[in-house]
Amino acid sequence: MGQDPDQNPDKHDFDLAAFRARQKARNRALGLLLGALVVLFFAITVVKLGVQADKRHGSSLLYDSAQHG
Amino acid sequence: MDLVSTPVRLPADWRDFYALTKPRVMTLVIFTGLCGMLAAPGTIHPVLGFAAILCIAVGAGGAAALNQWWEADIDAGMKRTAKRPLPSGRMERESARDFGFALAGGAVVTMGLAIGWLAAAILAISIFYYAWVYTVWLKPRTPQNIVIGGGAGAFPPLIGWVAVTGHITWMPVVLFLIIFFWTPPHFWALALFVQTDYAKVGIPMLPVVAGERVTRRQILLYTLLLVPLSLVPWAFAGTGAVYGVAAAALGLVFLALALRVGLRHSVPNDTMKPEKQLFAYSVLYLFALFAALVLDRFV
Numbered sequence: 001m002g003q004d005p006d007q008n009p010d011k012h013d014f015d016l017a018a019f020r021a022r023q024k025a026r027n028r029a030l031g032l033l034l035g036a037l038v039v040l041f042f043a044i045t046v047v048k049l050g051v052q053a054d055k056r057h058g059s060s061l062l063y064d065s066a067q068h069g
Numbered sequence: 070m071d072l073v074s075t076p077v078r079l080p081a082d083w084r085d086f087y088a089l090t091k092p093r094v095m096t097l098v099i100f101t102g103l104c105g106m107l108a109a110p111g112t113i114h115p116v117l118g119f120a121a122i123l124c125i126a127v128g129a130g131g132a133a134a135l136n137q138w139w140e141a142d143i144d145a146g147m148k149r150t151a152k153r154p155l156p157s158g159r160m161e162r163e164s165a166r167d168f169g170f171a172l173a174g175g176a177v178v179t180m181g182l183a184i185g186w187l188a189a190a191i192l193a194i195s196i197f198y199y200a201w202v203y204t205v206w207l208k209p210r211t212p213q214n215i216v217i218g219g220g221a222g223a224f225p226p227l228i229g230w231v232a233v234t235g236h237i238t239w240m241p242v243v244l245f246l247i248i249f250f251w252t253p254p255h256f257w258a259l260a261l262f263v264q265t266d267y268a269k270v271g272i273p274m275l276p277v278v279a280g281e282r283v284t285r286r287q288i289l290l291y292t293l294l295l296v297p298l299s300l301v302p303w304a305f306a307g308t309g310a311v312y313g314v315a316a317a318a319l320g321l322v323f324l325a326l327a328l329r330v331g332l333r334h335s336v337p338n339d340t341m342k343p344e345k346q347l348f349a350y351s352v353l354y355l356f357a358l359f360a361a362l363v364l365d366r367f368v
Contacts, residue, residue: 015079022079022080025083026081026082040123044116048183
């Protein structure tokens with residue numbers, strides 16, 4: 001009869017190492033993803049602010065030209 | 070928890086989560102969404118355009134994850150899907166469910182905030198359509214699952230178009246219909262050569278329920294509807310000769326392959342080569358047709 005793998009401390013060391021490596025890889029992927037999202041939301045905000053500013057500037061020009069003929 | 074004294078179950082790898090989004094299907098979703106965006110009259114800021122395509126892709130990924138969460142038992146019984154993260158035991162079902170809801174919700178909210186709520190609403194409908202109407206309701210109940218469920222994959226060009234214009238006109242609806250009518254011959258060609266898999270898990274795909282003969286006729290019928298429909302943007306919507314010639318040529322090849330599938334009978338130990346060729350060509354067809362649409366706009 002072979003030794004029960006769950007009673008084998010070497011196996012647990014190996015499992016734990018694999019567990020930690022997997023967790024580390026997941027954390028790294030999640031970190032990159034969150035970083036990319038921050039950059040994306042920042043870029044979207046800048047673009048949308050620019051679009052709104054252009055619209056406001058355009059409408060104020062229209063208002064000025066209507067006021068002053 | 071003392072990890073050293075208890076058996077350790079490995080958490081799912083990030084690659085498993087990536088696989089859960091069906092990246093190959095997503096390629097077609099991204100491409101048709103991008104083409105809808107590029108073919109639409111008007112312009113969109115590149116950052117917003119990128120965000121819209123990302124939302125379409127992530128939404129589709131979320132729907133795919135929810136589909137696999139719901140169908141894990143079915144997937145385990147089919148050779149084609151048995152190696153997916155859930156049936157192979159590499160991931161827990163709850164992880165797939167939470168991941169799917171997070172992607173779907175995140176994509177819809179981001180689309181609404183960045184692009185507009187009409188595009189977000191259509192994206193939400195497409196996710197719901199695939200994850201619930203098709204996966205939960207239609208697929209296990211009716212052999213018409215692919216026909217009605219095909220609508221789910223037809224939304225991306227519509228969303229792309231609406232992201233640019235902010236409203237729906239009949240041209241994006243035609244693009245929607247092209248994918249809608251393309252889906253049955255595409256999927257039934259696949260179903261013909263994996264029908265034993267579907268039969269084993271009790272999914273009422275048309276070849277399983279109505280037999281091969283009916284399926285082959287239906288493939289032909291839908292192709293006969295698809296080819297003239299693909300010419301509508303040329304005939305009525307003012308697309309140019311580039312699109313018209315491409316749609317006609319691509320459609321004729323599609324029709325020839327569908328005729329070969331529609332008029333033949335399989336024999337014992339059949340390699341199903343014409344069906345496999347039709348399936349492969351149908352993917353190429355959709356890529357090429359939408360590429361022609363975009364090319365036509367910029368030529």
